[in-house]
Amino acid sequence: xxxxxxxxxxxxxxxxxxxxxxxxxxxxxxxxxxxxxxxxxxxxxxxxxxxxxxxxxxxxxxxxxxxxxxxxxxxxxxxxxxxxxxxxxxxxxxxxxxxxxxxxxxxxxxxxxxxxxxxxxxxxx
Amino acid sequence: xxxxxxxxxxxxxxxxxxxxxxxxxxxxxxxxxxxxxxxxxxxxxxxxxxxxxxxxxxxxxxxxxxxxxxxxxxxxxxxxxxxxxxxxxxxxxxxxxxxxxxxxxxxxxxxxxxxxxxxxxxxxxxxxxxxxxxx
Numbered sequence: 001x002x003x004x005x006x007x008x009x010x011x012x013x014x015x016x017x018x019x020x021x022x023x024x025x026x027x028x029x030x031x032x033x034x035x036x037x038x039x040x041x042x043x044x045x046x047x048x049x050x051x052x053x054x055x056x057x058x059x060x061x062x063x064x065x066x067x068x069x070x071x072x073x074x075x076x077x078x079x080x081x082x083x084x085x086x087x088x089x090x091x092x093x094x095x096x097x098x099x100x101x102x103x104x105x106x107x108x109x110x111x112x113x114x115x116x117x118x119x120x121x122x123x124x125x
Numbered sequence: 126x127x128x129x130x131x132x133x134x135x136x137x138x139x140x141x142x143x144x145x146x147x148x149x150x151x152x153x154x155x156x157x158x159x160x161x162x163x164x165x166x167x168x169x170x171x172x173x174x175x176x177x178x179x180x181x182x183x184x185x186x187x188x189x190x191x192x193x194x195x196x197x198x199x200x201x202x203x204x205x206x207x208x209x210x211x212x213x214x215x216x217x218x219x220x221x222x223x224x225x226x227x228x229x230x231x232x233x234x235x236x237x238x239x240x241x242x243x244x245x246x247x248x249x250x251x252x253x254x255x256x257x258x259x260x
Contacts, residue, residue, distance in 0.1 A: 016166070016171040017178065020164060020175075037168070041167065044257060045253075047260040048147055048254065048256045048260075049252075049256040050253065
């Protein structure tokens, strides 16, 4: 495969049109994007060893686990990877308690997501 | 050799429908490197949503026959035949066929040569699946 030279972000969102809107916006901004329909898919791609620099995830999604469980999985298996959580329901404190790098209220402007991801990359260990 | 004037424009869009994120990601990535705009659908339900969005301008559908959703892949293909007769549907019975189909699309795609060999896509998928199995 051609190695990605741009930051690789895993976007996890079950709302199809939101996911492709965010993914397209991030691609236009220079990110390489891997799209996951839910946290189960995200864990599958992480378990397969795909290189990921950032995770951007919703919380409430269909499947066996939610975005908080995904956050815990990433912190356990790839502690250096920043995780940005977005939700319209979750208390931000819950995301930060789980180790989230940043919480963004949902819905969120794609430009704000792009800026937040860049900022998270710059401050990542 | 194909006539370059027959080559699709840079905006030609492929809708990849596959419930397996590993193969969907690898095939979508390959098609993007070929110059296509790619829309990824994890199910036939998402595919139907994509088809309802005229702004996405889907030109070709590459669908795994085992795609999950309220409709089967065959139902989706039938719906397209009945409602979007100009839209091409390629059904793939397994991942090898899906990769070969993607390679065929690359042959006629916006770029005049493949970015890398389709075997590299198959190897990548096998490598990721093996890693997932081991975990």
